[in-house]
Amino acid sequence: MKWKSTVLALALLLATGCKDPYGVAAKLAQDVAISVNQADVTIDALRVQGTITADEERQILGYLSTLNTLDGQYIACVQVAHNSTIAGGFTKCAQVLAADMGDPSTLAALHVSNQASQAKVAAVANGIVTLVTVTITALGGK
Amino acid sequence: MDPITTINAAILALDAILNIINQIRGQSGLTDDQILAAAASQATTNTDQIKKLLAGLPPKSV
Numbered sequence: 338m339k340w341k342s343t344v345l346a347l348a349l350l351l352a353t354g355c356k357d358p359y360g361v362a363a364k365l366a367q368d369v370a371i372s373v374n375q376a377d378v379t380i381d382a383l384r385v386q387g388t389i390t391a392d393e394e395r396q397i398l399g400y401l402s403t404l405n406t407l408d409g410q411y412i413a414c415v416q417v418a419h420n421s422t423i424a425g426g427f428t429k430c431a432q433v434l435a436a437d438m439g440d441p442s443t444l445a446a447l448h449v450s451n452q453a454s455q456a457k458v459a460a461v462a463n464g465i466v467t468l469v470t471v472t473i474t475a476l477g478g479k
Numbered sequence: 480m481d482p483i484t485t486i487n488a489a490i491l492a493l494d495a496i497l498n499i500i501n502q503i504r505g506q507s508g509l510t511d512d513q514i515l516a517a518a519a520s521q522a523t524t525n526t527d528q529i530k531k532l533l534a535g536l537p538p539k540s541v
Contacts, residue, residue, distance in 0.1 A: 357511065359511045360511040360514065363511045363512075363514040363515040363518065364514060366514075366515060366518035366519075366522075367514050367515075367517055367518040367521065369518075370518045370519075370521035370522045370525060371521060373521075373522075373525045374521060374524065374525050374528065377525065377528050377529060377532060381532050384536075390540075391536045391537045391539075391540075392539060392540055394532075394536060395533065395536055395539070398529050398532055398533055401525075401529060402526070402529045405522055405525045405526060405529065408518070408522050409519070409522045412515060412518055412519050412522065415515060416515065419511075
């Protein structure tokens with residue numbers, strides 16, 4: 338639900354033009370951080386329910402840890418962009434985040450054997466990727 | 480539609496738009512700097528939480 342409302346909000350922003358790229362960039366950092374937090378809890382619950390194994394949870398937590406690290410790097414990048422006069426800084430930060438998130442070795446950790454759980458894991462990953470992609474578009478090169 | 484109903488509908492529509500604007504801005508009342516600081520704080524919390532979850536898992540299977 339949060340994903341839908343966030344994507345809708347960013348789509349509206351795209352339609353009306355981005356007047357606050359720093360705010361949009363900061364919001365992405367917060368959304369990714371909150372998503373990682375929620376995903377941690379969800380993945381652990383799936384393991385407790387017995388639908389994924391401990392090894393699979395370990396792998397996915399590894400991915401989430403990487404994603405969290407990337408978000409930290411993105412936050413630092415946004416701070417630099419905010420204090421810089423170079424054009425396009427916020428967009429470049431989000432593009433780096435998107436590129437690193439899409440690294441095949443990072444995404445390889447997302448496979449689990451239970452199909453229903455795999456769908457949930459994929460939904461989380463796809464939701465975050467979509468959010469980053471929509472934000473890049475909304476930033477409009479700023 | 481009577482005038483009161485029309486006004487109520489307009490207020491509801493305006494409220495929906497304001498909600499979307501607040502979502503774009505993160506949490507209502509926060510500056511961009513505060514939103515970014517909140518994100519950094521959440522990321523730190525996430526690091527600790529992931530460590531705890533990993534520590535609580537049974538040993539790796541062989």
